[in-house]
Amino acid sequence: MQVTETQNDGLKRSYAITVTADELDAKVNEKLKEAQPEVEMKGFRKGKVPMALLKKQFGQRLLGESMQETIDGAMNQHFEDTGDRPAQQPEVKMTNEDWKEGDDVEVQMSYEKLPEVPEIDASKISVEKLVVKADDAAVDEALTSLAENAQNFEDREEGAAAENGDQVTIDFVGKVDGEAFEGGSAEDYPLVLGSDSFIPGFEEQLVGVKVGDEKTVEVNFPEEYGAENLAGKAAEFDVTVKAVKAPAKAEIDDELATKYGAEDLDALKTQIRERLESEYAGAARQVMKRAVLDALDEMVSFDLPPSLVEAEAKQIAHQLYHEEHPEDHGHDHGEIEPTEEHQKLAERRVRLGLLLADLGQKSEIEVTDAEMTQAIMAQARQYPGQERQFFDFVRQNPQMQQQLRAPIFEDKVIDQITENAEVTEKEITREELQKAVEELDDE
Structure with missing residues (x-):
């Protein structure tokens, strides 16, 4: 077998792989020899069918299988030897389309390799952790809303x-x-x-x-x-x-509190305050996460696989189109050409995605089964009465599992980065927090 590099341009790689006819023949013979002891054929005892007859009977069928296994083996060996990690499934095609039995097999393998991601020093990242306390006005506002719902x-x-x-x-x-x-x-x-x-x-x-x-x-x-x-x-x-x-309208009193499972009004206020501050903390975390991602984006620069950027840009353009045209529920609107702005956003997302994946891998960060189950159950609540069906659907759908796993993994990597970063707490009002969150949506 011969592997020859035919392209080395940035992250793009192409290789010509030649599998000789002798190698294929040897592979077929190896498979026949393995199977021979179990083969029964009229006129022969079990395991005594001659190799020549076996080859005539089964050789053609095993040839394609042997060809695929040999090419797959060559590809795996190549990635093991070079250390390359393809950004997407490599494109593989035969180049001698007039191939016939007895000829060498010539294959071209093309792919974009994932880039080498530079190391980062998280201690050089400086971000603010916004802190919002639930004041009496916010608690009273929430109480009024509860009273209206409990009318x-x-x-x-x-x-x-x-x-x-x-x-x-x-x-x-x-x-x-x-x-x-x-x-x-x-x-x-x-x-x-x-x-x-x-x-x-x-x-x-x-x-x-x-x-x-x-x-x-x-x-x-x-x-x-x-x-x-x-x-x-x-x-x-x-x-x-x-x-x-x-x-x-229900009165704001102990009776209202018991309707919501609290012992009395003071206990209900405490629960509301804790819930509000938990919500504020979640929103503040999103603001800090954006700040961390912005800092990372400024710290690193490396080549990006064009195919990943192109796919991400098209997805962004498609998503934004439907956000701007909510009345268009179909996908027969033709191809939407990404703009320069879409392209820049795609480059950022791909760059940060590769960086976080690399950091998570090096730190051996994993998403546990318990975390996945919790995420699936949270999504399932959006389908009342069909939670079991949704749960089974996700369990049988690897792509859906990845969609749920990705944000959990990303958040765990961000948490690790902030543990080593310089984080300064800053107390602000809920109005200021709301403005900060709105600015995230505007970017």
Whole structure:
């Protein structure tokens, strides 16, 4: 076997690999010899079939397998000898397309190698750790919000009409084509008008009803409705109104606290303060993380694999296009050409990604199974009732696992860097923190 370098330009590498016919033949013979003791063929005892007959019978089939194994072996040996790490899967193609059995196999392997990442001295990084205390005003604001969410409903005066935001207690029977359908009926159902918890158009038709009213509500099930037998169909609901109640804001007292699982109001305030300061700390961490990444970006400079930068730039352009055109849900908009700004952002992301990966590898940083499970469960909560299915989907999808693992790994590397960096605490207001976070989005 012969491996000859044909390109060495920056990070681009190409090699011509020649596998001789004799090598392939030897590989085929080796496989046949391994299999011979187990082969049975009419007219021969087990393990006694002549090699010539085995080769005639199975040689053609084993030739392609031997060719692939030999080329893969040559590639693996090359990367082991050179220490090169390909940025993406190497491109491999046969160059003698008119190949026939008995010829040498000529293959071209091309790839971009990952660059050598320079060492960094984290002690030279200086960043601020923003600290925000939850003041009484913030706690009171949160309490008011909790009270609004925990609102009660009190009967309106006799004969009063229901308004948007009121809670009506109703009995209803739903019908399609005059026939009641399964799951379309209920008694004493409390419905808050304007909550959009029913089919579009249903709640609006109950604004103005009074206790004792009987009303037929006519609606159309959405085309994308979950139950196929109802999707897109017209329906009628016979509704009887049994109560009309107006929203009443809950009092901020010990009773409110117990509704949220706290022992009393003081305990609830303590929980709120801790939660707010945890949220502030999370936001402040994002600001510090950006500062660390900015510092790293200024500290290092090295060649980047063009293919990685190009792929990242296209992804950025595609993502920003959909953010600017939320009405376009498809992907038939044609190729979106990255701008110079997209290109610069892609270069930064690739450079920092390679740097963090190198730092993490050298420090033997790993994402544990427990951390992955926690991340999967956090994502699964976005799919109520389907958590188990989502969990199984991720477990069977390596690409999805990598999407969840990458940010955890990155955060752990950033944490290690900040442990060795010069970090100065700075106490600020929540308004100043909010402004700092907004500036992250603007960059």
